[in-house]
Amino acid sequence: MAKTQPLQSTQTSRTKSSTNKYVRDFILNKYLYLMMIPVLAYYAVFHYAPMYGALIAFKEYSPMKGILGSEWVGFAHFKDFFGSYYFWRILKNTIVISLYSLVFEFPAPIILALLINEVRSKMFKRVAQTITYMPYFISLVVICGIITDFTNADGIINRLFMLFGYDGQAMLQKPELFRSIYILSEIWQRIGWESIIYIAALMSIDLEQYEAARMDGASRWKQIMYITLPGIMPTIAIMFILRMGNLLNVGFEKIILLYNPVTYDTADVISSFVYRKGLLEFGWSYSSAVGLFNSIINLVLLITANYISRKVNKSSLW
Known part of the structure; x- marks a missing residue:
């Protein structure tokens, strides 16, 4: 127990130090991070969200049934x-x-x-x-x-x-x-x-x-x-x-x-x-x-x- 406690304490301190580092970097460059939001939103909405539609390739898609309701054909x-x-x-x-x-x-x-x-x-x-x-x-x-x-x-x-x-x-x-x-x-x-x-x-x-x-x-x-x-x-x-x-x-x-x-x-x-x-x-x-x-x-x-x-x-x- 005496040996594991310092090890856990060291890992905890490293985690806190890393967290504080990211927080300080965000505060220092907050405007740059804000400028990234529209770009991230663009990729999230127009590039990653549509990947859900790839399920159509494995179904017999019908607009009336929707993606989830269409028959699965593998x-x-x-x-x-x-x-x-x-x-x-x-x-x-x-x-x-x-x-x-x-x-x-x-x-x-x-x-x-x-x-x-x-x-x-x-x-x-x-x-x-x-x-x-x-x-x-x-x-x-x-x-x-x-x-x-x-x-x-x-x-x-x-x-x-x-x-x-x-x-x-x-x-x-x-x-x-x-x-x-x-x-x-x-x-x-x-x-x-x-x-x-x-x-x-x-x-x-x-x-x-x-x-x-x-x-x-x-x-x-x-x-x-x-x-x-x-x-x-x-x-x-x-x-x-x-x-x-x-x-x-x-x-x-x-x-x-x-x-x-x-x-x-x-x-x-x-x-x-x-x-x-x-x-x-x-x-x-x-x-x-x-x-x-x-x-x-x-x-x-x-x-x-x-x-x-x-x-x-x-x-x-x-």
């Missing part, structure tokens, strides 16, 4: 999806478009940020940044309308390609061209906006490193390779992890606005399939099962990418 909808013709088609399309985006779209803003960083004229920098930012702020419906008009049979892009022997058919009517059009338009629309975070990371690099490199005779290319890229590598790693977590979340809005039944074989992805089945065909339970499958795969990819980045690059989200 994994029936998952089995139907995995055994359907659509499973391999939409999974393949989603993975291929996502990988194309990762290979071509993800490096684009990094390259743009490096190019802008090397420009010495401040005026040219501002003009270049403004021009590349603009497409991001244009409505997606307008963007897709422009793409459709430009790639139509009498569109300007189609006419230019006809000079090199193209047959003149509307490009969005050709399944083999859909992915290329989608990725190129994504780069054009997002490259400027996504480069902002890399430009900010470049500004945090110590300029004395460049001065020392120039004194040692390093060319601008070597400065980029051995100073600039290592300096923004933690930011690249974090953005890559976040991208991996959304690898299969190909934006259904743009897909739906651009695709048509002719291009389903190469354009139909998980999110567009969920939209058609859930909202157009009223298959709420079936589409919820497909969406839940997609979310689980994204979660696994996020955890895997975070683990690899932590081991290889020492940068991670947690």
